Amino acid sequence: MEKAVEALMTVNILSEFLLVYSMDKKDYKKLGDFENYVYEVYRNEESYILRITHSSHRKHEEILAEVDWVNYLNQQGVKVPEVFQSDHGKIVESVSAEDGSFFYASVFSKAPGKSIKVTAPEFNEKLFEAWGRAIGKMHKETKAYTPPFSLAHRMQWDEEELLNVEKYVPEADKLVIINTKELLKQLQSLPKNKDTFGLIHTDIHSGNFFYDGSDIHIFDFDDCCYHWLASDIAIPLYYALLYRCKEANADERSAFGKLFLDSFLKGYQEKNPLPKDWEIQLPLFLRLRDVTLYSVLYKKIAPEDRDQNLLLMLKQIKNRIERKESIY
Structure with missing residues (x-):
């Protein structure tokens, strides 16, 4: 979390949210604080997830649109959290900070299952197939979703502020900036229809779901936006390769990528047809994720907090962006 936001996030603000949700x-x-503050909270010995977001990260209307969509997916049988109302009957509550900005909070059910590390035995074809099945089901249901709020919509993919890379990356990274703008122009020319483009999660890596041995239960919809469905295929592949194949050579990475995709796509197609031209689009969305990850790491992690592993990752991502290469 940025230091300016950390200075505003007080115990009193947390207490106000706990009170209004009767926790x-x-x-x-505390479970996390990278882009949002996430807590496991309790009421009558039952666990819930409280997420607190600063107004510099998301507008109230954006969060309202997100949690409505999550509730819709939950009601359609997609394995995502239920969203709970506050004591005031709201699905998003707000508290003002001392500088006049706001913090917003929502409460979700806690996902069943457990987190699976990429090095765990369970990180295998059975999990990859379940991963694909869950995303395929989500894509099938999102095609019929209509936002109920006239003033509350999620952003389009190209409204993501992290794509303004010149705002966050070093000035010396001129080729990163040039190649990013070229990639965005290329993506903007891709065709859109209800079977290829819609409201999607955009960030379903292994840290954003729990696995119960049979199904995955997806959470953290903070980055959801209107995007090509193929991006939700690219992102699981991207992070599986990024973290599982850190020290692998090109052949090993390629072999694991094929193993992953074969199982993932098998599960996906059980629930939804593959989007048209997904194979052509896949490398583009893998490159796009390099851009957003590169940008967010510079935005969120101060230079003094970057260890050698992070610096190596930044170097590898930069090299791919400059060479117009994808991770797979």
Whole structure:
């Protein structure tokens, strides 16, 4: 989390949100604070997830649109969290910070299952197939979704502020900036229809779901936006390769990528037909994720906090962007 936001996020703000959702004010556990503050909270000994977002990251209307879509997917049988109302009957609550900005909060059900590390035995073809099945089901259902709020919509993919790379990356990274703009122009020319483009999660890596041994349960819809469905195929592949194949050579990475995709696509097609031209689009969306990851790492992690592993990752991503190469 940026240091300016950290300075505003006080115990009193957390307490106000716990109060308005009738959660235990003394018993809670912080789970994360990269782009949002995420807590496991409790009411009558039952666990919930409280997510707090600063207004510099998301507008109130954006969060409202997100949680409505998540509830819609939940109601259609997609394995995603249920969203709970506050004591005031709201699905998004707000509290003002001392500088006049706002924090927004929503409460979700806690996903069943457990997190699976990329090095775990369970990170295998059975999981990859379940991964594809879950995303295929989500894509099938999102085609029929209509936002109910006239003033609350999720952004289009190219409204993502991280794509303004010149705002975050070093000035010396001129080729990164040039190649990013060229890639965005190429993507903007891709055709759109309801079977290839819609509201999607955009960030379903292994850190954003739990696995119960049979199904995956997806959470963290903070980055959801209107995008090509093929991007939701590219992102699982991207992160599986990024973290599983850190030290692998090109042949090993290619072999694992094929293993992953074969199982993932088998599961996906059980629930939804593959989007037209997904194979042509896949390398483009893999390159796009390099851009957004490169940008967010510079935005969120101060120079003094970057360890050698992170610096190596930044170097590898930069090289791919400059060479117009994808990770697979």
